[in-house]
Amino acid sequence: MTKNNSEHGFTLVEMLVVLAIFSTVVSLVMFGFEQGRSQWQRALNENNNIIRYHKQFSWLSSAFNQSVASNFSVGFSDSAPYFKGDSKKVSFLSESPILGGPGTYAWVEINQKLNDGGGLMLVYQETPNSDPYYGLYETNQTEALTLFTDVEEYHWRYYVDELAYNANGGRVRVGRHWVESVDSYDEAQMPVMAKLTVKLKNGQEYVWPFKVTQYTRSADIGARIEVK
Numbered sequence: 001m002t003k004n005n006s007e008h009g010f011t012l013v014e015m016l017v018v019l020a021i022f023s024t025v026v027s028l029v030m031f032g033f034e035q036g037r038s039q040w041q042r043a044l045n046e047n048n049n050i051i052r053y054h055k056q057f058s059w060l061s062s063a064f065n066q067s068v069a070s071n072f073s074v075g076f077s078d079s080a081p082y083f084k085g086d087s088k089k090v091s092f093l094s095e096s097p098i099l100g101g102p103g104t105y106a107w108v109e110i111n112q113k114l115n116d117g118g119g120l121m122l123v124y125q126e127t128p129n130s131d132p133y134y135g136l137y138e139t140n141q142t143e144a145l146t147l148f149t150d151v152e153e154y155h156w157r158y159y160v161d162e163l164a165y166n167a168n169g170g171r172v173r174v175g176r177h178w179v180e181s182v183d184s185y186d187e188a189q190m191p192v193m194a195k196l197t198v199k200l201k202n203g204q205e206y207v208w209p210f211k212v213t214q215y216t217r218s219a220d221i222g223a224r225i226e227v228k
Contacts (some may be wrong), residue, residue, distance in 0.1 A: 056147055057208050059098040060124070063108055064210035066096035069190050083184040083191065083212070087155045088112060090194060092212075097126045099143045104128055110147070110196075112154075120151040122198065150201045158182040159193035190214045 071079040083092040089111040097106035107130040113123045125144040148154075160182055162175040182191050196208045 053206065056145075060110075060147075060208065061210055062096040063094040063098055064092075064194060064212050066094050067190065067213045068093035068095060068105060069213045069215055078185075080185040080188055081190050083182065085156055085158055085183075085191070085194060086181040087157070090156055094126075097128070098124060098145060099126055100128045106130065112151070115149065119149065121146055122148040122151055122154060148198055148200065148206075152199045152201045154196065154198040156180075157195045157197075158191040159195070160187070160191045161189060163189070 067083065069081045071081055084090070085092075089109060091107065091109040093105055094108050095105045097104070097108060100106050106126040106128045108124070108126045110122065110124050113121050115121050123144050124147050125142055127139050127142040130139065157178050157180060159176060159178055162177055176192060178195075184190050191212050192214060194210045194212055196206075196210070198206045198208075200206075
């Protein structure tokens with residue numbers, strides 16, 4: 001009687017083929033997992049950046065909205081509010097500083113700086129209880145907050161009243177327009193709005209408009225301006 005020996009094990013070649021297929025499947029699964037994890041991390045970072053930039057925009061909006069429009073003595077006889085800006089930096093006084101918080105006023109400046117690697121940053125800094133009367137701005141109390149890193153380019157623009165004198169010697173507002181620089185002392189007025197445009201090296205672009213306080217009860221600018 002002959003014994004049927006049909007049962008047998010895997011050969012070495014078959015084992016190697018199975019291991020190769022298994023390794024390929026595991027590699028594909030791990031590759032897909034890593035791709036998904038990377039995309040999730042990028043989405044998380046972008047979301048965190050959106051939240052951070054939104055908070056910074058809100059803080060800056062409050063600082064500009066609570067800018068001090070009161071007149072300060074300039075020299076012996078002149079008086080004017082304090083607001084200076086050009087295409088690369090802006091400085092003013094605010095009653096709602098970002099770092100000091102409401103309840104005090106501070107000198108504020110937003111300007112560019114270089115990081116350790118030579119990259120361009122946009123930095124906010126403030127000094128509490130500083131104003132043009134004392135002429136002290138940056139002191140050992142000055143604090144700073146980095147608004148943007150890896151900046152490709154940026155610029156400021158300002159929306160201002162266009163004024164003309166009437167026959168009675170008063171000033172009349174005849175229109176509004178955008179300018180590249182503003183000085184409240186030379187123009188005896190605060191701007192209507194400041195707008196910051198920032199382009200980052202990753203291609204993202206931000207346009208932030210800020211409304212500026214033009215008049216306060218203690219300022220006499222509004223009483224001298226007529227709307228035509």
